[in-house]
Amino acid sequence: MSSDRCKALLSWYALHARKLPWRETTDPYHIWISEIMLQQTQVKTVLPRYLGWFEAFPTIEALASASADDVLKAWEGLGYYRRARFIHRSAQMIQSDYDGRFPNEFDDIMKLSGIGRSTAGAISSFCFSTFTAVLDGNVKRVLKRWYAKPETGDKELWLLAQQAIETADDPAIWNQAMMELGATVCSAKSPSCEQCPVQHHCASAFHVDISKEIRKPVAVLDVHWRIHLFICPEKGIWLSQRPDSGIWAGLWTPPITELEECPEQEPAHIHQLTHRRLHLYPDQSETEPRGDGRWVPSIEGYALPTGIHHLLEKVI
DNA sequence: TAACCGTGGCT
């Protein structure tokens, strides 16, 4: 690692870092929640949700003692709902195994649900100043470009990331600076090499070949779902809870049946997920709900998937 | 190991 590169990056970060609420604290609970929210999720999406979380659950203890439904409700709309369940489970683990205090050992942080090496590295460096690297999408892209190795696998990238952070004085700022560079200047589609503080130390400067960085495309499968709507003025709407695994696990929806074939009618709504395109066909022809579920006077207290919200807005 | 898991911003 070039020391000049290190200095240049840190000077740039000192001047250009975005002011983000989770950068104003070293409190592990706050950092932890921010890191989970930010997994595969853009800063702009997290910003309006971050502070509200702590109004709902001011402490880890409050989170641990909340119901699973309340936690999912607080996560509603953020996607990847397993993350909310992991947070809940981890909060309970912190209560029982660590006396309610977020663990300060890297290995213990890694044991918590939903926290892998990169997230643990971030939390540990931000809260406890350990020299533990982060290797998120930003850092991977920056490192691959610095060394002009677009095909490099995670194993080598982890070595490079760890080697890099060990030359820094402040591991927390180093990790933040690497992510900030990737998120702003060294962006995926159109890197701004002319604005890059480390352009003189980058093997790909001004000739980044985006075509070599393309990921393998995800296959999007079309599925057709009948959405059984039971709505009545006295009882409200009938909702049932999704199973523990799969799409929208644990969330509440009207009963859904998967159709074998694409029906003749047009879907009332199409909801696009990463690997699925959900074609939704509302049906109000049946009179009495059957199976598991409950009448709810209002959907307000329940965590519903965004696609179902959209459908209900259209139909009702 | 590779498939799976959401949503919204960006170009």
Added chain:
DNA sequence: TAGCCAAGGTT
């Protein structure tokens, strides 16, 4: 505009 993809982890 429609596709790409973002502060990944789990199984």
